[in-house]
Amino acid sequence: MSEDGFWGLDLDSIVKEHGTPTYVVNLDLVEKNFEALSSTVRRIYSRFKIFYAVKANPLITILKLVRELGGGAEVVSMGELEASRRAGLNGGEVLFNGPGKTEVEIEAAIGFGVYSVNVESVEELMTVRKAAERLRVKARVGFRVNPGVKAATHKYLALGFQGSKFGLDAKSYRAALHEAKRTRRFLPMGVQMHVGSQVFRESDFQKGFLNLLRFVNVFKSVLGFPPEFIDIGGGIGLNYETGDTSISLNRFSRALSKLVNNPDWPDGTTLVMEPGRALVGNAGILLTRVLYVKESNGRLWAIVDAGMNDFMRTALYGVKHRVVSLTPRRGRPVKYALGGPVCESSDVFGEYVLPPLKKGDLLALLDVGAYGCSMSSNYNGRPRPPTLVSRLGRVHVAERRETIDDILRRQAVG
Ligand SMILES: Cc1ncc(COP(=O)(O)O)c(C=O)c1O
Numbered sequence: 001m002s003e004d005g006f007w008g009l010d011l012d013s014i015v016k017e018h019g020t021p022t023y024v025v026n027l028d029l030v031e032k033n034f035e036a037l038s039s040t041v042r043r044i045y046s047r048f049k050i051f052y053a054v055k056a057n058p059l060i061t062i063l064k065l066v067r068e069l070g071g072g073a074e075v076v077s078m079g080e081l082e083a084s085r086r087a088g089l090n091g092g093e094v095l096f097n098g099p100g101k102t103e104v105e106i107e108a109a110i111g112f113g114v115y116s117v118n119v120e121s122v123e124e125l126m127t128v129r130k131a132a133e134r135l136r137v138k139a140r141v142g143f144r145v146n147p148g149v150k151a152a153t154h155k156y157l158a159l160g161f162q163g164s165k166f167g168l169d170a171k172s173y174r175a176a177l178h179e180a181k182r183t184r185r186f187l188p189m190g191v192q193m194h195v196g197s198q199v200f201r202e203s204d205f206q207k208g209f210l211n212l213l214r215f216v217n218v219f220k221s222v223l224g225f226p227p228e229f230i231d232i233g234g235g236i237g238l239n240y241e242t243g244d245t246s247i248s249l250n251r252f253s254r255a256l257s258k259l260v261n262n263p264d265w266p267d268g269t270t271l272v273m274e275p276g277r278a279l280v281g282n283a284g285i286l287l288t289r290v291l292y293v294k295e296s297n298g299r300l301w302a303i304v305d306a307g308m309n310d311f312m313r314t315a316l317y318g319v320k321h322r323v324v325s326l327t328p329r330r331g332r333p334v335k336y337a338l339g340g341p342v343c344e345s346s347d348v349f350g351e352y353v354l355p356p357l358k359k360g361d362l363l364a365l366l367d368v369g370a371y372g373c374s375m376s377s378n379y380n381g382r383p384r385p386p387t388l389v390s391r392l393g394r395v396h397v398a399e400r401r402e403t404i405d406d407i408l409r410r411q412a413v414g
Helices: 011-018 027-044 060-068 080-087 103-112 123-134 171-184 203-223 247-258 277-283 313-317 402-410
Strands: 022-026 047-055 072-075 093-098 116-119 139-142 186-192 229-231 270-273 284-298 299-304 323-325 334-338 346-352 364-366 388-389 394-399
Touching: 011 022, 011 284, 011 364, 022 060, 022 277, 027 047, 027 247, 027 270, 027 277, 027 284, 027 388, 047 060, 060 072, 060 203, 060 388, 060 394, 080 093, 080 103, 080 277, 080 402, 093 103, 103 123, 116 123, 116 388, 123 139, 123 171, 123 186, 139 171, 171 186, 171 203, 186 203, 186 270, 203 247, 229 364, 313 346, 323 346
Parallel strands: 022 388, 047 072, 047 270, 072 093, 093 116, 116 139, 139 186, 186 229, 229 270, 299 334
Antiparallel strands: 022 284, 284 299, 284 364, 323 364, 334 346, 388 394
């Protein structure tokens, strides 16, 4: 993202009207990211589908755009399924994932006619069967496998290592395939895996892809036909120092090229991808105001009005996002520790060298389009911020600010 002019938006007017903290998402950039990924993949393999990982940012406005661009949605809950439906996606454009789908969710997904419910255990497959029996349909199922890759990423973002809670290991995968073959309630569609998020090492993608092909071969040998789709998950990393995905995308595409040119890759199979961060990560900023500037034992603090409840990536993963000051001020840059209003020592965004700050100054936290507003909470009784989106120079409120009534409404005082 360019820091000059911020996509040509008048951010001062935006905050005058909508206050802070406020997310702003640039849909033109989401489109650009989508096209960059599609064109890269198209050069390697033309039969592919992009199912956007809704968890990265579940705004219906984004889902609509993804749909316009020819993509679908990867969902992991009833809420994400419903958001996709409201964005106008049809069943065939939705993929249902997640290690703990409930019976209700599974039935809703099958009823909606999703492209595939990707199961992660034999018990889950039996739950799918019951739902299919109730609905008197055949359920399209995929098998999420554990690729056994310990990706070089934050330990909370590595999902595909051996013994993780995600996916089927080789033994339960075989058992699930045999079960699927035995029962006529299934249409076994594909094999899926996800190495993890923020992956930058080509070898992590490659190991995952190669292991996935082993699972594909087992699919063919047990069921007697090749999978209709092979789903390689998401994980393309965003460089939070530059706001750019190109390094990871290059490595991902090299690994992808080896995958589809492998003799075990079945002809005509659809390649499925589930990118989240790579599509929206660098397309969002969080606007926040300085509430107070103070010194504490020689350390200079700027307390801002966005907290870990609004944006929790720093508190959760210890990562630092770029911050820029939007209030022009003369003077030598100074080192500030930026902290939020939440009563936790983890509610700190890091140390930044910034032009002198004063109460009321406006700052922007960059590259917060993925896992920003989607991870926000009401901790400390704080209403969640709004998200404004810009598209072709026009700005609208995609999600309004939460009110105190919104957050107290569910309580009953006995
Ligand atoms: C199954 C699955 N697919 C896709 C994604 C999206 O990952 P990313 O945003 O790193 O592309 C995730 C993220 O956790 C995931 O769990």
